[in-house]
Amino acid sequence: xxxxxxxxxxxxxxxxxxxxxxxxxxxxAEEPGLAGPAYWYGGPVAGARLAGRLGFALxxxxxxxxxxxxxxxxGRQVRVGTVAGAWAIDRPTFVKPPRDKSFPADVYAxxxxxxxxxxxxxxxxxSDVVTFAAEYRLFxxxxxxxxxxxxxxxxxxxxxxxxTDRADRATTAQxxxxxxxxAAADPARVLDVVLRAGGP
Numbered sequence: 001x002x003x004x005x006x007x008x009x010x011x012x013x014x015x016x017x018x019x020x021x022x023x024x025x026x027x028x029a030e031e032p033g034l035a036g037p038a039y040w041y042g043g044p045v046a047g048a049r050l051a052g053r054l055g056f057a058l059x060x061x062x063x064x065x066x067x068x069x070x071x072x073x074x075g076r077q078v079r080v081g082t083v084a085g086a087w088a089i090d091r092p093t094f095v096k097p098p099r100d101k102s103f104p105a106d107v108y109a110x111x112x113x114x115x116x117x118x119x120x121x122x123x124x125x126x127s128d129v130v131t132f133a134a135e136y137r138l139f140x141x142x143x144x145x146x147x148x149x150x151x152x153x154x155x156x157x158x159x160x161x162x163x164t165d166r167a168d169r170a171t172t173a174q175x176x177x178x179x180x181x182x183a184a185a186d187p188a189r190v191l192d193v194v195l196r197a198g199g200p
Contacts, residue, residue, distance in 0.1 A: 004041040063098040078127040084120035087111040
């Protein structure tokens with residue numbers, strides 16, 4: 001059984017259709033009487049609330065893992081900080097929570113634009129401002145790409161299997177080579193690989 005929030009995004013609809021095609025029942029998290037075992041697709045807060053009852057575990061990287069990756073893999077400097085430190089920033093910076101969605105991940109003109117009600121000790125990821133031409137999600141198993149898909153173009157949701165149009169096919173080899181190098185450095189992760197306008 002696959003469980004996901006009742007209010008579904010277009011990505012969730014695609015996943016639900018594929019799960020049903022494979023013979024899995026798809027249920028809304030809000031349905032009464034749900035019992036596991038189950039697979040979960042949704043956010044970490046609701047997932048943590050349902051995990052014990054439905055018999056699954058959430059796999060989350062450490063808050064700082066992205067900041068620990070080499071600039072070779074991120075194409076920019078990503079650093080770990082706190083909301084208190086982010087409030088002091090005086091230039092445009094991309095700021096996001098490392099795991100949850102406690103505030104919107106966005107480019108903030110300066111730290112004063114971040115929500116003031118946040119706990120100052122809340123961890124954040126900070127990076128330079130970049131333009132993403134396309135975003136891909138790669139699923140690695142034993143250090144190799146098991147499957148991949150594009151999920152956004154210039155910040156707009158646009159899920160599509162990898163390699164289904166000319167632009168994607170042209171970048172597949174580049175993405176694969178990049179992911180192979182990344183997997184060798186940090187295997188067994190689900191990665192969001194982002195191609196910046198100038199390349200990975």
